[in-house]
Amino acid sequence: MSDLDTRERLIASGAILFAEKGFDGVSVREICAHAKTTMNMIHYFFSSKQGLLSAIMERFSVAIFEVPLRILAKPFRDRDEFEDRLLMFVEETLEALLANRFLLAISYSQGGNLAALAEHQRQFIVFLKQGKRKSFIRNVVDIEMISGLLLDRLVNQVYFSSKIKAFSGFDIVSDMAYRERWIRANLDVFFNGVLSGKKGEMGNDEEGLDS
Amino acid sequence: MSDLDTRERLIASGAILFAEKGFDGVSVREICAHAKTTMNMIHYFFSSKQGLLSAIMERFSVAIFEVPLRILAKPFRDRDEFEDRLLMFVEETLEALLANRFLLAISYSQGGNLAALAEHQRQFIVFLKQGKRKSFIRNVVDIEMISGLLLDRLVNQVYFSSKIKAFSGFDIVSDMAYRERWIRANLDVFFNGVLSGKKGEMGNDEEGLDS
Numbered sequence: 001m002s003d004l005d006t007r008e009r010l011i012a013s014g015a016i017l018f019a020e021k022g023f024d025g026v027s028v029r030e031i032c033a034h035a036k037t038t039m040n041m042i043h044y045f046f047s048s049k050q051g052l053l054s055a056i057m058e059r060f061s062v063a064i065f066e067v068p069l070r071i072l073a074k075p076f077r078d079r080d081e082f083e084d085r086l087l088m089f090v091e092e093t094l095e096a097l098l099a100n101r102f103l104l105a106i107s108y109s110q111g112g113n114l115a116a117l118a119e120h121q122r123q124f125i126v127f128l129k130q131g132k133r134k135s136f137i138r139n140v141v142d143i144e145m146i147s148g149l150l151l152d153r154l155v156n157q158v159y160f161s162s163k164i165k166a167f168s169g170f171d172i173v174s175d176m177a178y179r180e181r182w183i184r185a186n187l188d189v190f191f192n193g194v195l196s197g198k199k200g201e202m203g204n205d206e207e208g209l210d211s
Numbered sequence: 212m213s214d215l216d217t218r219e220r221l222i223a224s225g226a227i228l229f230a231e232k233g234f235d236g237v238s239v240r241e242i243c244a245h246a247k248t249t250m251n252m253i254h255y256f257f258s259s260k261q262g263l264l265s266a267i268m269e270r271f272s273v274a275i276f277e278v279p280l281r282i283l284a285k286p287f288r289d290r291d292e293f294e295d296r297l298l299m300f301v302e303e304t305l306e307a308l309l310a311n312r313f314l315l316a317i318s319y320s321q322g323g324n325l326a327a328l329a330e331h332q333r334q335f336i337v338f339l340k341q342g343k344r345k346s347f348i349r350n351v352v353d354i355e356m357i358s359g360l361l362l363d364r365l366v367n368q369v370y371f372s373s374k375i376k377a378f379s380g381f382d383i384v385s386d387m388a389y390r391e392r393w394i395r396a397n398l399d400v401f402f403n404g405v406l407s408g409k410k411g412e413m414g415n416d417e418e419g420l421d422s
Contacts, residue, residue: 024235109320114371118378138403144379145396152367153360160325167329168355185356192349193404 007045009035011059014052019105023053053106060103062119068092069120072127082136083191085127090150090187093120097158098173108159117155121147128194138196150190157182218256220246222270225263230316234264264317271314273330279303280331283338293347294402296338301361301398304331308369309384319370328366332358339405349407361401368393 013035017026028049032039046052062069068089076082097104107114125147131137157164157172165171170178224246228237239260243250257263273280279300287293308315318325339354348354368375368383376382381389 114374114378118374140399142392142396142399145393146400148367149360149364149397149400152363156359156363156367163325163329167325181353182356185353186360188351188353189357189360189404190400191404193400193402 003045006035006037006041010037010042010045010052011056015056015059015102015106018053018056019102019109022109023049056103056106060100060107060116062116064096064100064103064116065093065120066096068096069123072123076130079134079136082131082134083195086191087187089124089127090154091183093151094154094158094172094179094183097154101158101161101173104155104159117151121151124151135196137194141194146194150186153186214256217246217248217252220248221253221256221263222267226267226270226313226317229264229267230313230320233320234260267314267317271311271318271327273327275307275311275314275327276304276331277307279307280334283334287341290345290347293342293345294406297402298398300335300338301365301394304362305365305369305383305390305394308365312369312372312384315366315370328362332362335362346407348405352405357405361397364397 010031014026014031017031017034020026026049028039028042031049031052032042035041042049042052046055071085071088071092074085076085107116125143128137128141128143128147132139132141132143137143161172165173170182172179172182221242225237225242228242228245231237237260239250239253242260242263243253246252253260253263257266282296282299282303285296287296318327336354336358339348339352339358342348343350343352343354372383376384381393383390383393
């Protein structure tokens with residue numbers, strides 16, 4: 001087994017165990033047992049448990065969002081493409097968060113490094129502003145103020161996935177039908193909330209149906 | 212000074228210090244100094260630092276949301292009242308979260324007791340379903356799936372207030388103009404996203420303005 005493998009295993013094991021039990025709830029011995037290595041390998045690679053934590057937290061970087069941000073960066077030709085990008089961006093952001101949920105948990109519980117989320121949001125603002133310039137977005141939408149609406153939703157759904165499962169039975173991690181329904185419902189509200197003109201399938205365009 | 216005062220001061224000081232430095236980053240000595248009491252008072256009231264933490268976490272209960280939930284519980288006669296209740300509910304939820312932001316921080320970082328948030332959300336679902344029965348809400352809105360959209364936003368804005376301030380300069384805790392703008396912008400998207408028929412001031416009722 002190469003050094004690189006061992007180092008990676010320690011990072012992966014540390015992320016899982018810190019996320020589950022908190023930094024102080026896990027011993028160096030436990031991490032090494034989980035990573036199937038000897039105690040002095042943590043010392044060798046990271047000096048200390050704190051050093052391992054720092055290495056793990058560095059992994060929660062903007063690189064996690066490579067795929068969704070690449071989707072945002074492509075120019076869109078028309079409104080359909082704009083909406084399509086938005087949908088893919090949200091789906092891929094959720095994938096990225098789920099794939100890195102242990103890192104997310106550690107970043108959150110350490111009151112942590114949120115530069116990755118801030119950068120994600122910054123690029124989303126640029127994208128929404130492009131859409132607004134093309135009038136795909138209602139003129140009154142205050143983009144800077146609402147750019148976090150979806151990201152907060154996505155991040156919390158992943159961070160609290162086990163709590164949400166306990167309270168509601170819904171499991172974003174493993175239940176694909178729920179994931180699909182959840183994305184569709186939240187994007188429906190977001191689309192209707194920000195886009196100029198309602199989406200065709202809503203069929204509710206009349207003002208004051210019953211008032 | 213009565214016992215009750217001392218106990219409350221220990222809870223308040225513990226909440227502030229745990230929120231700032233984490234449970235393991237604070238000593239019993241520090242908490243007692245902050246609360247201006249002697250060391251053995253933590254032992255007397257709570258047995259241990261862990262006991263104090265439990266007492267603090269119990270405070271993050273649904274009682275925190277007494278005001279916003281009372282607003283939701285009142286029946287609404289028409290659509291204006293429904294929208295009005297929604298606005299007040301969001302404003303008062305934000306107030307409640309800001310007033311209890313140290314408790315929120317501790318609950319979050321301990322992966323904590325989220326029963327209070329779950330109950331808040333449960334009652335919000337009931338309210339939204341009433342609105343849907345009266346057709347104030349679009350028929351396709353999947354209420355159970357989107358009920359957390361605003362709550363996630365509100366909670367994160369408060370929990371991450373110091374990070375948000377560092378990244379963007381906006382401070383929800385002390386900047387009343389930002390608070391006002393932020394609530395208005397997010398509610399605008401939410402209202403447009405869920406309500407049947409667009410709100411009058413939007414002037415964007417035509418389908419496909421530019422497509």
